Amino acid sequence: MTNPMGLAKKLKGMIMISKKMHSDRNAIPFPVSLKHLLSEVDVSSAFLTSLKLLYDEMDRKYQQAASYYGFVCNGCEDNCCRSQFYHHTLVEYLYLHKGFRTLPEKMRQETMDRARDVYQRLASETEKPALIMCPLNENGRCILYLYRPMICRLHGIPHELRKPGTWVQHHPGCKAFHDRLKSLPYFRFDRTPFYLKLAYLEKTFRDKIGNTERIRLTVAEMLLV
Numbered sequence: 001m002t003n004p005m006g007l008a009k010k011l012k013g014m015i016m017i018s019k020k021m022h023s024d025r026n027a028i029p030f031p032v033s034l035k036h037l038l039s040e041v042d043v044s045s046a047f048l049t050s051l052k053l054l055y056d057e058m059d060r061k062y063q064q065a066a067s068y069y070g071f072v073c074n075g076c077e078d079n080c081c082r083s084q085f086y087h088h089t090l091v092e093y094l095y096l097h098k099g100f101r102t103l104p105e106k107m108r109q110e111t112m113d114r115a116r117d118v119y120q121r122l123a124s125e126t127e128k129p130a131l132i133m134c135p136l137n138e139n140g141r142c143i144l145y146l147y148r149p150m151i152c153r154l155h156g157i158p159h160e161l162r163k164p165g166t167w168v169q170h171h172p173g174c175k176a177f178h179d180r181l182k183s184l185p186y187f188r189f190d191r192t193p194f195y196l197k198l199a200y201l202e203k204t205f206r207d208k209i210g211n212t213e214r215i216r217l218t219v220a221e222m223l224l225v
């Protein structure tokens with residue numbers, strides 16, 4: 001097991017490198033691998049086990065709501081895997097890589113090629129975020145479905161968020177949901193407990209390794225960093 005303080009120091013350095021690259025989007029991405037650093041973390045740690053349990057909880061709640069609506073996410077023209085969501089937690093980053101390591105070598109190589117391509121296409125976009133397929137999507141399916149981040153799990157159905165000191169915010173479902181099912185009464189789906197639990201887990205992990213740097217990465221970047 002890696003010394004947490006040593007890991008924290010290296011992690012801080014790696015994130016600074018990552019930030020520099022983000023400020024120069026046309027540079028050849030990621031000359032140093034954060035994966036190498038993070039491979040030193042024991043992937044079977046309690047943090048990743050806790051994250052898996054939290055993901056299971058999200059999946060159960062999502063399935064309840066989806067069943068109520070009769071909503072099945074079965075690929076659509078407006079595929080949310082083209083949305084380039086940003087992810088902000090190191091525990092999710094680690095968990096995604098835990099899954100990535102289970103893929104056959106050839107599939108990993110192909111995925112990394114796609115990730116580089118996505119990164120470079122995004123770097124060349126000057127206006128609104130482009131709709132570019134996530135490198136983990138192969139033939140319409142997520143090849144790391146069991147390891148996909150929180151936002152991928154919760155997307156699609158209408159939900160609410162309760163930020164302290166504000167009104168409850170209601171958000172509609174995705175376009176496919178809206179087109180087919182918008183007339184159905186709302187099934188209460190509150191994302192707040194999931195966000196809070198993930199934030200707490202992340203904070204506990206960061207406290208352990210002594211790191212508070214913010215990260216904001218697409219899936220392509222999570223693979224490349």
Ligand code: SF4
Nearest residue numbers: 081134136137142152
């Ligand atoms: S990680 Fe999987 S579910 Fe999420 S955007 Fe990529 S392909 Fe889609």
